[in-house]
Amino acid sequence: MSVHAPDVPYPAPAPGRVDLALIDEAVRSLDLAGKIRLLSGAKMFSLWPEESIGLTEIVMSDGPTGVRGEEVVGGRESCLLPNATLLAQSWSSEVLDEVGAILAEEAMDQQTHIVLGPTINLHRSPLGGRLFECFSEDPYLTGVLAAAYVRSLQSRGIGASPKHFLANESETQRTTVDCVVDEQTLRELYLLPFEIVDQDAHPWTVMASYNSINGVTATEHDELINSILKQEWGFDGLVMSDWFATKRAAESANSGLDLVMPGPETVWSTSLQKAVRSGKVPEEVVDDHVRRLLMLAARVGAFGQLRSWPTNIPRPDSSLRREQLRRIAAQGMTVLKNKNTVLPLSKGAGNVAVIGRHATDTVAQGGGSARVRPPHVVTIADGLASALWPGGVTVVDGVETRTRMVAASASAVRDPETGTPGMRVRALDEQGNVLDSRHFDVAELEVAEDGWLAQAARIELSADVSLATPARMRVGVIGPGQWTVVAPGHHESFTVTPHDGPGGGLHRPKSHASVVPLESGARITATTGPHFEMRIIGLVVTAAARPAAAAIRDAVEAAASADTAIVVVGNTQEQETEGQDQKTLALPGEQDALVAAVAAVAPRTVVVVNAATPVLMPWIDDVDAVLFAGLPGQEAGDAVAAALTGEIEPAGRLVTTFPVHDGEGPAWETAPTGGRLEYTEGPGVGYRGWYQSAAEPLFWFGHGLGYTTWDYTSAQLMDRDEAGVNAVTVTLTNTGQRAGKETVQVYRVPLDDGQPVRLIGWDQVSLRPGESGTVQINCDLRTQRLWDVDQHQWLPLSGGSIVIARGLGDRRITVPLENGQES
Numbered sequence: 004m005s006v007h008a009p010d011v012p013y014p015a016p017a018p019g020r021v022d023l024a025l026i027d028e029a030v031r032s033l034d035l036a037g038k039i040r041l042l043s044g045a046k047m048f049s050l051w052p053e054e055s056i057g058l059t060e061i062v063m064s065d066g067p068t069g070v071r072g073e074e075v076v077g078g079r080e081s082c083l084l085p086n087a088t089l090l091a092q093s094w095s096s097e098v099l100d101e102v103g104a105i106l107a108e109e110a111m112d113q114q115t116h117i118v119l120g121p122t123i124n125l126h127r128s129p130l131g132g133r134l135f136e137c138f139s140e141d142p143y144l145t146g147v148l149a150a151a152y153v154r155s156l157q158s159r160g161i162g163a164s165p166k167h168f169l170a171n172e173s174e175t176q177r178t179t180v181d182c183v184v185d186e187q188t189l190r191e192l193y194l195l196p197f198e199i200v201d202q203d204a205h206p207w208t209v210m211a212s213y214n215s216i217n218g219v220t221a222t223e224h225d226e227l228i229n230s231i232l233k234q235e236w237g238f239d240g241l242v243m244s245d246w247f248a249t250k251r252a253a254e255s256a257n258s259g260l261d262l263v264m265p266g267p268e269t270v271w272s273t274s275l276q277k278a279v280r281s282g283k284v285p286e287e288v289v290d291d292h293v294r295r296l297l298m299l300a301a302r303v304g305a306f307g308q309l310r311s312w313p314t315n316i317p318r319p320d321s322s323l324r325r326e327q328l329r330r331i332a333a334q335g336m337t338v339l340k341n342k343n344t345v346l347p348l349s350k351g352a353g354n355v356a357v358i359g360r361h362a363t364d365t366v367a368q369g370g371g372s373a374r375v376r377p378p379h380v381v382t383i384a385d386g387l388a389s390a391l392w393p394g395g396v397t398v399v400d401g402v403e404t405r406t407r408m409v410a411a412s413a414s415a416v417r418d419p420e421t422g423t424p425g426m427r428v429r430a431l432d433e434q435g436n437v438l439d440s441r442h443f444d445v446a447e448l449e450v451a452e453d454g455w456l457a458q459a460a461r462i463e464l465s466a467d468v469s470l471a472t473p474a475r476m477r478v479g480v481i482g483p484g485q486w487t488v489v490a491p492g493h494h495e496s497f498t499v500t501p502h503d504g505p506g507g508g509l510h511r512p513k514s515h516a517s518v519v520p521l522e523s524g525a526r527i528t529a530t531t532g533p534h535f536e537m538r539i540i541g542l543v544v545t546a547a548a549r550p551a552a553a554a555i556r557d558a559v560e561a562a563a564s565a566d567t568a569i570v571v572v573g574n575t576q577e578q579e580t581e582g583q584d585q586k587t588l589a590l591p592g593e594q595d596a597l598v599a600a601v602a603a604v605a606p607r608t609v610v611v612v613n614a615a616t617p618v619l620m621p622w623i624d625d626v627d628a629v630l631f632a633g634l635p636g637q638e639a640g641d642a643v644a645a646a647l648t649g650e651i652e653p654a655g656r657l658v659t660t661f662p663v664h665d666g667e668g669p670a671w672e673t674a675p676t677g678g679r680l681e682y683t684e685g686p687g688v689g690y691r692g693w694y695q696s697a698a699e700p701l702f703w704f705g706h707g708l709g710y711t712t713w714d715y716t717s718a719q720l721m722d723r724d725e726a727g728v729n730a731v732t733v734t735l736t737n738t739g740q741r742a743g744k745e746t747v748q749v750y751r752v753p754l755d756d757g758q759p760v761r762l763i764g765w766d767q768v769s770l771r772p773g774e775s776g777t778v779q780i781n782c783d784l785r786t787q788r789l790w791d792v793d794q795h796q797w798l799p800l801s802g803g804s805i806v807i808a809r810g811l812g813d814r815r816i817t818v819p820l821e822n823g824q825e826s
Contacts, residue, residue, distance in 0.1 A: 021301040029056040029306075030293050035286065038293045039275050044266030047246075047451075048073045050296075051266075058297065059305045062113075063164075067120025067136060067152075068368065068636070069375030070109040075509060076376065076410075076539055077448040082109050082319040082637065083368055083377035085332040087122060088615045089633030091138040092335040092655030092707070094746045094765060096151035103155020103163075105327060110161045112316040116303040117162035117208065120373075123149045123196040126616070126659045127172035127688050128670045132584040135369040135615035135634060139658035140689030140704060141762050142192050143786045146199025153204035160310060162303050165200050167212030167245060169193055169227055173673035173680065175584045178248070181215040183681040189216075190790035191686050194227075198236060199785065207240045207302050211260060213248045222249045228259030241295040253278040261292040320378035325638055329651075332635040332642035334744075336653035338708040339629040345567075345607050346628045347649025347710055351392040353566025357384050358558045358601060359401035359594070361613040362571040365639045369615060371510045371581025376445070377637035383571050383611065386640025390648055399561045402551045402593040405575050408514035410447035410481055410541035416466035418442050419526060426466040426542055430459035431532075447481065447541025449509075461532030464542050470523040475547040479516025482540030484531035486515070491526070493519045501538070502582075510582045512539045518547045551593040555600050568605035569647070570598050570626075573613030579634070584673040587665050588619045598622045611643060617661040620701060631657070649710055654744040656707035656810065660690050663701045668693065690811055691759035705748050705762075705810030711739030711772070715747075715815035718807045721779065723820075726799050727751075727787030728763065733807055733816070734777045737770040744769045748810065749780050751787055754802030754820075760811070761786050 030038070032055065041058070045051040050061040065071045068084040082105060084090070090102060106118050122133070126140035138145040153163040170182040170193050184193065200206055209232065212221040221227070222244050232238045243262040249255050252274035255263070263269040278284045297306050304310025317323045338346060348355070362384040368374055388396045413424040420427055425444040429437050439455055446466065450456050462484075468476070478490050483501040487494070499513050529542060562568035572594040578585050589595065602608040602625040609628045612618060613635075623629070630653060635642045646653035662668050669684040669692025687695050690704035714736045722729035733747050749764040764782035788797045807816040 021298055022307050025307050026294055026297045026301065029058070029297055030290050032056060033293070035276060035279060035289070038289050039271060041296055042262055042275070042289070042292050043269040043272045044262075044264045046267065047265045050262075057306060058300055059309060061117065061300055061303060061305045062115045063117040063119055064110065064113065064115045065372045066106065066118040067122055068373060069377070070106060070113055070115060070118055071373075071375040072113055072115070075372065075374070075449045077443055077445050078376055079113070080319050080378045081113075081375045082324055082328065083375050083380070084328060085335060085636040086135045086369060086615050086634035087138050088135060088658055089332060089335045089635060089655070091144065091148055091658045092337055092633065093331070094144070094656050095767065096147060098331055098335070099148045099151035100155040101327065101331065103152045104159065105324070107156050107159035107161040108316045109319075111313055114312050115161070116305060117164060118156060119164045119166065119210065121149045121152045121163070121165060122167065123165050123200065124167060124171050125192060125196070125688060127682070128673050129588055129617045129659060129662065129668065130585040130671065130673050131172055132174040132579065133369075133371065133581050134659070135579045136373050136581075140660065141658070142195035143199070143762050143783060144658065146196035146203075149196060150200045150203040153200055153206050157204070157207060157302075160304055162207040162299060164208040164210045164243065165197060165206050166210035168197060168209050168232070168242070169212060169221060170216050171212040171214050173584050174582050175674045176678070177582070178213040179678060180675045181218055181679045183217055183679050185682070185685060186792050187790045188682060188685045192688060194231065195785065197232070201232070201236050201238050205240075207299050209238070209240060209242050211242055211244050211248065213245050220250060222260050223251065223254040223258045225258040233259055239295075239298065241299045253283040256284045256288055256292070261295045319637070328636050329638040329642045329645060332633070332638060333645040333651035333653060335655040336633065336635075336642070336646045337631040337655035337657055337706070338653050338710070339631050339702055339706065340623065340626070341708050342627045345609060346630070346647060348391070348567065348609075348647050350390070350648055351395065354395055354397065354564070355387070355391055356397045356399060356561040356565035356568045356605070357387050357571065358399045358561060358568055359571035359597065360404045361401070361573045362398060363400060364404070366573055366575055366613055366634055367636055367639050368634050369579040369581075370576030373581065380637050381640035383613070383640040383643045386642070386644040387569065387647070389641070390644030397561050397565065399558050400554060401558060402554045402597050403548050404573070404592045404594065405577060407511065407577050408477065408479065408481060408516050408543040408545065410445065411466070411544035413445055415469055415544050416446055416542060417469055419465050419467050426464055429463040429465075430456050431461040431463055433460045435461075446544075447539055450538050450540060452537055459532065461530055462540070463528060463530045464540070465526065465528045466542055466544070468521050468523060468525045468527060468544055470521065473520065473522045475518050476521045477516040477543060477545050477547055478519045478521070478527055479514060479543040480529045480531070480540065481514040481543060482512045482531075482538050484538075484540065485533070486529055486531045488527070488529045490519050490521065493517065509537055509539055511576065511580050514543055516543045551596070555593070555597050558597055559600050559604055562601040562605040562608070565605065567607045567609060568601050569609045569611060570601050571611045571613055572598060574615070574618065579615050588617055588662070589665070590618055595621055599625060602626050609647070611647070617659055619664065623701070631655075649741070652710050652741075652743055654707065654709045654746070656705050656746045657702055658704065660693055660700045660704045661702040667698070667700070669696070687759050691761060694760045694811055703810040703812035705746075705808065706812055707746070707810070709743045709745070711737055711741045711743035713745050713809070714738045715807060716775070718816040718818055720805065720818060727784045728782045728805060728820075729784070730779055730781050731764065731805060731807070732777055732779045734775065735768070736775040737772055740772055742769065742771045745809075747778055747780060748808050749782055750806040750808060750811065751800065752804045752806055753800045758789060758800065760806075763787055
């Protein structure tokens with residue numbers, strides 16, 4: 004089917020059509036000050052225009068699972084796609100191509116030239132707070148999927164920016180940490196996804212990370228940027244800094260950084276001209292940076308052949324978008340367990356109890372700069388109620404999952420002046436006079452240093468509560484500041500501080516709330532001032548917490564009288580977020596106790612895990628089925644319902660190995676010691692290290708059951724030379740009762756025990772029940788080599804065996820390379 008509206012034009016210049024002579028002429032026409040001005044951002048997410056050379060403004064937006072726009076919260080509605088791990092669980096370049104098309108159209112609709120994604124750091128430790136934004140623990144899978152994403156965006160004239168270059172696998176002390184990684188591991192694991200994307204998709208930009216690598220900060224890393232990226236790989240694009248990451252002018256300019264973000268004032272805008280005049284930075288270096296900037300501008304249609312923007316892009320809540328996002332999310336979901344084929348559920352077959360806070364407070368996205376404002380989020384409870392049968396679904400709230408409150412839903416509050424959903428925000432001076440007053444249709448907003456609230460001495464948020472019946476509610480605020488909150492019978496003053504990690508009050512803002520008895524129409528007013536710098540603030544209005552014992556008691560009662568209990572559990576943005584790593588993989592709150600209690604009484608128990616990364620499952624032996632649903636985006640509930648009922652087969656395969664207990668696996672710790680985080684596991688990350696240790700995880704990388712069974716009958720090496728295996732053919736049969744899609748995985752186990760197993764290829768085949776087919780898997784030679792540290796060059800792996808598998812926990816055929824015979 005078409006992945007974009009039938010008549011949407013793409014008027015940008017074709018990728019690669021760049022007038023180099025025009026670029027050189029423009030560089031010659033600019034004086035030093037004019038050139039340096041272009042090399043820092045003009046604003047938070049845009050670059051300077053320069054009328055004298057025909058350069059227009061270039062606009063960027065955070066990604067990678069939605070085009071957010073300039074505002075972190077409260078901005079325009081945008082499509083919220085499934086998170087990166089859920090996309091990657093499809094193991095499908097076609098899915099990532101469709102994702103790129105959606106993002107490109109969203110960018111066009113917002114007149115945005117560059118989407119800041121994909122994030123292609125690896126899942127080194129399952130504790131990494133930002134893993135939800137990254138694809139997988141495997142560099143090859145990550146690189147192939149990222150290349151499809153980048154090609155799709157750029158084929159439509161929208162720039163991509165693979166990030167974060169390099170070794171940004173955790174969030175703890177991310178702006179200062181020194182990641183210590185040996186040369187072989189850097190080459191074979193952490194550089195490989197970027198190498199694949201550069202070679203296979205030719206990205207127009209790459210983003211340098213905050214951290215240091217082996218003692219050198221990423222924005223000043225001459226070896227990584229100049230020697231490897233630009234010279235060895237021939238990267239002809241632009242290297243930009245992560246926001247506020249650049250520390251020194253001459254050192255970063257000489258080391259290959261091309262653009263400092265954001266602006267307008269940066270270390271380059273204040274110091275680079277002096278560094279050139281003093282001879283510390285050759286002007287030819289500045290010229291190269293400007294050429295790369297103008298090359299980027301030409302590619303996105305902001306220089307030379309200027310682009311126009313289409314006006315008939317599908318809306319984020321259009322039927323086309325809803326179908327796409329529902330399908331993409333559902334097909335990436337992964338069936339981890341399915342005892343006695345409990346799944347798929349039959350529509351109308353008995354009563355279903357849907358249990359758990361995540362059923363009604365479904366988490367659709369992770370926290371941090373990647374968040375977008377979707378047109379809606381379909382909850383899992385609503386999706387299941389619609390998909391099953393009227394009156395056959397009972398929804399029971401579960402235990403608390405959040406300790407940090409989130410802003411009130413727009414339906415819970417109304418603007419006191421207009422009566423419309425949302426809140427009123429007023430900027431006040433020192434005397435309390437109103438400087439400005441605006442309606443917000445959400446209950447949170449971003450306070451920026453240069454925004455409309457920048458001159459306010461105090462900021463006032465107010466709203467009238469909308470309730471069906473009087474209730475005890477938690478009333479308060481999110482965001483740092485000195486606050487006074489007033490409600491009927493309630494007056495409280497307090498201070499909320501910024502969190503300690505990067506982002507201050509912008510990512511994961513702290514909250515404070517008190518329980519207040521309220522009636523519908525009660526007015527809440529919250530005032531703060533003086534205010535901290537850039538931050539997110541908002542109103543909290545949510546139901547008072549219930550004791551876990553009472554919630555579990557209600558759940559047990561509902562489960563005992565149902566034919567099937569569906570327990571929905573998961574993480575929140577407190578666990579999966581930018582700026583903070585996890586401390587444990589245990590589900591927050593008393594969710595494990597909830598699952599265990601339900602499983603003890605329900606005839607059948609299905610667990611839906613609404614999380615992006617591994618969680619502990621102490622109840623796994625007691626439940627009948629587990630669906631790993633990820634963070635499914637705006638169509639979450641409908642996608643989960645489609646997967647559970649089999650309308651869309653959840654054919655996903657895991658992209659991260661799940662441990663049984665905390666602390667297990669080749670790499671666990673994310674906290675630096677003395678500012679250094681040593682990657683002591685070397686290249687044995689994820690399934691590679693598990694396989695070498697002979698330990699058994701809870702679920703292997705690549706695991707996924709789907710809804711049918713498969714018999715692998717034969718395999719043959721089709722193309723092999725000294726560099727490695729180029730192709731393998733596998734014949735298999737669908738031995739189940741349903742049509743299904745199989746992801747056939749090919750691994751190479753080297754002869755040298757010191758070299759880890761690695762994924763070298765995969766492909767997919769869809770077959771009807773009883774049908775057989777043969778699939779040819781092309782294998783990548785970039786995965787069948789080792790980096791020789793002494794010779795500083797690649798050498799081919801020698802010997803070993805080829806393993807055909809459904810994940811390393813279900814190995815089907817082994818072909819020794821010495822004799823080429825199956826075993």
